[in-house]
Amino acid sequence: MRKGSVALRIMMGLVGLALVSSAIAGPQSRRTRVTFSGPVRVPGVSLAAGTYYFSAPHMQSRTIVRVEDENRRFVTQFMGLPDMTRTRNHDIILFGEQECGPTAIKSWFFPGSRTGVRFVYPQAEAELIASSCNEPVPETHEAKIEESQVESATVYLMTPQKQEEPYKADALAATDQRDGKGFDAAHEDAH
16 A cells, blocks of 8 residues: 555545544534514623523533624623423513513523423622522622632522522422413524
């Protein structure tokens, strides 16, 4: 066998291996286009009425949710936890009823998926939402979470009585049975 032929086969094998490993290791992002008719709150930011894109990589235990405006400019990012408590067919689940205070997003479900992303709010926001909507809210002491911090950040549960407890996903199930408002959103695959 000639040296050129062996080198070519090795190179082709490495390219094939790189393609296979990127297909396995590079989970597809989820992206949803959402249009709000009024302002809503996501962790750390109030979004004005308008169109936004929510995206997150395939989630294992935690993820970063990115929000971009309709021109695809970065607006914010925050931590999300797995949420499998979906009880209605809405892509976006809001806290409480309209009268409960700030219109804050509780969870985002990608259309066709049974697993969603539960938003984790900074402590002061979580306290406000929990007390005004009479629902527990996942919270963290970190004002901003970077992707490198998402797995190590401590998450708590803020109660409606403004008490901080250890986070347990099953503690949210009872309040989620009476989901607040929700609505459907357009979605697209992000390639």
